[in-house]
Amino acid sequence: MSPFDDANFCFPVQPGLLANDRVKLTLMTPTRHASAFFHATSAHPDIYAHMPSGPFATEADFVTFLQQKALADPAFLILAIIDKTQPPSAEDDEGALAGMMSFFDTSTIHLSTEIGYVVTLPPFRRTHVTTNAVGLMLQYAFTAEADGGMGLRRVQWKANSVNAASIRVAQRLGFRDEGLLRWHMVFRDGVQKGKVGNGRPLPKGSLDGDVGRDTVVLGLCWDEWEGGVRETVSELMVRTV
Structure with missing residues (x-):
């Protein structure tokens, strides 16, 4: 039985394409991963400073997020990152829960997707985890459908313009800068939630506590992947340690 049998994703998923000898990506489920992920992030609300979601006040709030995104939207696939260099855990028989990544805005018509909701848990930062997890996602995205992949033409990465770490990860893995979306997002109650925006004043009439975000768009296409x-x-x- 595949761990992706319960996934409501618009592409079939071959688990073998989302694993190597050090990292495995598997369907993030409320029953197996939510509690550990919530407790690992609850003391670090800054993890969500650049993201539209979070921080989550309770484990139930995080479960609701998973259900609304991963289970309800076929363009969305939330993946748990498992570090296979660590001992087996309650979350996975092959290693320790190291974070979360997602495919979203996935289109079977335009053969495109976006990688986002990227969270590497603090103990696993600056290790092999992030590079291997994103690399596995790219391999799955650009592998031909006949070989079990998605056969995509484009993978997108969008980052808060002030999130230099996220931009560096994408650039290092071959994504090209494509532009800046000014005033792309409004973080409702962003001040209270610790969101980081563009720092510019909002228009008259904006709600107190709102934060505006500019977004850097990066893209990687099939011909660059093959090239x-x-x-x-x-x-x-x-090479990553």
């Missing part, structure tokens, strides 16, 4: 990015990503995955 050398695949090899670069594979080398980075092997």
Whole structure:
């Protein structure tokens, strides 16, 4: 039985394409992963400073997020990152829960998706985890459908313009800067939630506590992947400590 049998994703998922000898990506489920993930992030609300979701006040709030996104939207696939270099855990028989990543805004018509909702838990930062997890997602995205992949033409990455770490990760893995979306998002009650925005005053009549965000758009396309990015990503995955 595949861990993705319960996924409501618009593409079939072959687990073998989302694992290597150090990292595995599996369907994040409320029953197996939510409690550990919530408790690992609850002391670090800054994790959500650049994201439209979170921080989550309770474990039930995080479960609701998973249900509304992963289970209700076929364009959305939330993945738990498992570090296979660590001992087995309650969350996975092959290793420790190391974070979360997602495919979203996925289109079977336009053959595109976005990688986002990227959270690497604090103990696993600056290790092999993030590079390998994103690399596995890219391999699955650009592998032909006949070989079990998604056969996509484009993968997108959008980041808060002040989130230099997220932008560096994408650039390092071959994404190209494509532009800046000014005033792309409004974080409702962003001040209270610790959101980081563009720092510019909001228009007259905006609600107290709202925060405005500019967004950097980066993209990676199939021809760039075939033209050398695949090899670069594979080398980075092997080389990363």
